[in-house]
Amino acid sequence: MDKINKNANIQNNKRSKFLLHVCCANCLLYPAIALSKDFQVYFYFYNPNIHPEAEYIKRLKYIKLVSEIYGVPLIVGRYEKKMWFDRTRTLKSEPEGGLRCELCFKIRLEKTAKTVKKLGFDLFGTTLTISPHKNQAVINNLGMTISKEENIKFYVADFKKKDGFKKTIQLSNEHKIYRQSYCGCLYSMTNLRH
């Protein structure tokens, strides 16, 4: 069962309800501020790719902290790590940015879209495009394809533009948010970034 953490002090009920897939606390800090001007934003943490479980729990802990600081409700999806490993197994040797990542984005966006329909949101989007390591065209094309399949709106964005990545890192420093050294999955642990 999905969980909802209800905080709503920056929300305006007259605006469209936006389910924002969030990959980590650092990535959501700036997009959440930008989107909350126009939408009633809810965070959706669905990241079965994150390995090991201790790292998943740590990233979720900081997402909860941002949810409380910003007063944005948080919905937590299931940690379907076995499903993720099963679906990506044949792509484990792919380089970061390759076919495994495309499938990883797809798994997370599809579940977000299904949650939009299940819970009655108006549209969905993701913070994934804020990362300079991720291809916004791949992510946005997937989002638009899923949007057509599910007949729901997808918010096309490239949050890294207009200094978005710089702004989110500044906010991360201000709030003393934990910054991970790898993307998330077991296979990316050999590709440490710092």
Ligand code: SF4
């Ligand atoms: S490197 Fe990142 S985006 Fe690619 S499969 Fe692993 S967790 Fe997913």
